[in-house]
Amino acid sequence: MDGRSGRVARLSLPEPAQDAVDLYWLPLGAGRTTGVVRVNGRIYEALSAACQHRARRDLYHAALVVHLDGERYAIEMGPVWGNAEPDRGVVREGPVGHRLLGRSRLFRYEVRCWPGGVIPDAAEAVASPQRLSEDSASAQAVLAEAAEFPAATWGRDELGTGEMWNSNSLVAWLLARSGHDVTSLRPPAGGRAPGWDAGLEVARR
Numbered sequence: 277m278d279g280r281s282g283r284v285a286r287l288s289l290p291e292p293a294q295d296a297v298d299l300y301w302l303p304l305g306a307g308r309t310t311g312v313v314r315v316n317g318r319i320y321e322a323l324s325a326a327c328q329h330r331a332r333r334d335l336y337h338a339a340l341v342v343h344l345d346g347e348r349y350a351i352e353m354g355p356v357w358g359n360a361e362p363d364r365g366v367v368r369e370g371p372v373g374h375r376l377l378g379r380s381r382l383f384r385y386e387v388r389c390w391p392g393g394v395i396p397d398a399a400e401a402v403a404s405p406q407r408l409s410e411d412s413a414s415a416q417a418v419l420a421e422a423a424e425f426p427a428a429t430w431g432r433d434e435l436g437t438g439e440m441w442n443s444n445s446l447v448a449w450l451l452a453r454s455g456h457d458v459t460s461l462r463p464p465a466g467g468r469a470p471g472w473d474a475g476l477e478v479a480r481r
Contacts (some may be wrong), residue, residue, distance in 0.1 A: 295412040296343040297456070299407035299447070301393035301463050302397050304335040329436065334467035339395045344415040350393035351422060351450065353430075353443035356384040365390035370427030378429070385430050387446060389422040403464045408456050417454035424447060426478060437474040448475030 340351040349365070356369065368387040371378020373471040378384050396402075409415070426449070428434045435441065448471075451458050458476060463469045 278449060279327050282360040282419075294343070295398060295415045296410045297415055297418055297451075297454075298341045298406045299408055299451075299461070300337060300339045300341065300395055300398055300401045300404040301406075301469075302321070302395070302401050302404075303334045304337055334464070336402070336463040336469045337443045337469045338463075338469060338472070339398075339443070340418065340430075340447055340450065341395065342418050344412065344419065347391050348393075350390045350395050351388065351418070352395060353385050353387050353446050356381050356386050359388075361393075364388050364393060367423040368425050368427050370430060373432070375429055381404070381479070387422060387425050387427075388458050389419060402467075406461075408451065408461075414456065418450050419458075421450050421453045424453075433474070435474065435478050437477040439474040439477075441474055442471035442472050444469045444471035445475035448472045449479045450475075452479035 302343050342349040342351060355372070365388050366386045370385055370387075372383040372385055374383075384475065398404075425446055426435065428445075430442055431440050433440055439445075448461075451461070452475065463472075
């Protein structure tokens with residue numbers, strides 16, 4: 277199974293180095309019991325493809341796992357109400373859809389840098405994990421930058437990049453800011469990651 281076939285790859289974790297940074301590409305809506313995220317994503321992609329006069333593509337969202345000093349950190353973005361674990365390493369919060377809506381927990385996201393945490397849908401990751409570095413400086417840099425992530429409104433383009441701000445923006449921003457080479461990083465063949473270029477653009481500023 278691989279990304280080129282459009283099927284979900286069987287997860288095979290590399291042997292963790294003492295210090296490392298791993299990138300995961302997760303199909304949009306993977307692991308969701310309701311399928312609402314997946315359906316909405318397909319509608320969004322169908323509209324985007326029609327407006328841009330191109331074929332539809334699979335949508336992916338990215339997440340990171342950092343290994344440092346024997347500890348494993350899961351880094352991802354999710355709804356504030358989506359996880360009941362009290363110690364899940366929340367370092368940032370931001371609004372969803374509109375800043376006024378963000379006053380309610382129902383419309384807020386959180387950035388988690390979770391020691392000992394897991395990526396809930398990692399078993400459905402495609403062409404993943406991709407090991408990006410194996411040194412302590414890179415791992416430390418990713419963890420240090422997480423708390424500095426610009427908490428712009430999810431799903432909007434407040435920062436003027438021409439693309440929405442979302443979980444892909446988080447991962448792209450972290451990797452660029454921490455000195456990783458992001459020039460060759462792309463979602464699996466046949467897919468795209470909305471928000472990725474927005475993160476790179478803001479990191480360059």
